[in-house]
Amino acid sequence: MIPPNRVAAPQQEKRKISGTVSDNTGEPIMGATILIEETTTGTVTDFDGNFTLEVPENATLQISYIGYKTTQVNTQGKNTFTIVLEENSELLGDVIVIGYGRIKKEDATGAVLAIKPDEMNKGSQVTAQDALIGKIPGVSIIPG
Secondary structure (H helix, E strand, O other), rough: OOOOOOOOOOOEEEEEEEEEEEEOOEOOOOOOEEEOOOOOOOOOHHHEEEEEEEEEEOOOEEEEOOOOEEEEOOOOOOEEEEEOOOOOOOOOOOOEEEEEEEEEHHOOOOOOOOOOOOOOOOOOOOOOOHHHOOOOOOOOOOOO
């Protein structure tokens, strides 16, 4: 119950929006983060770059993904969005994507080795393990 000398704060009405996030070639971006600015409320795009989210009226979305410039979009008056992220090649050189997250290059405490696609295509491979055997010095791969 609200005390008699206080007025309840009006609840801001929410509405459902949806959209697609892609790169400048039209390829969908899976795993892009969509946040409502100045909140911790958000979502992540699916395999096809699609998302849905409940937002308050006149919300601003912040869309980000590794290697792309963060983009802001105002939702006022729209329910569907087509968002194209612009590559940020300067930023990509400073990030290392690891199996369970990402870190900055200067924070890496171990050796980091990149295998180029043309090196992966040499020889015959049936599995991903076959493609890595003999390509990384000091690493033993035992097919299971």
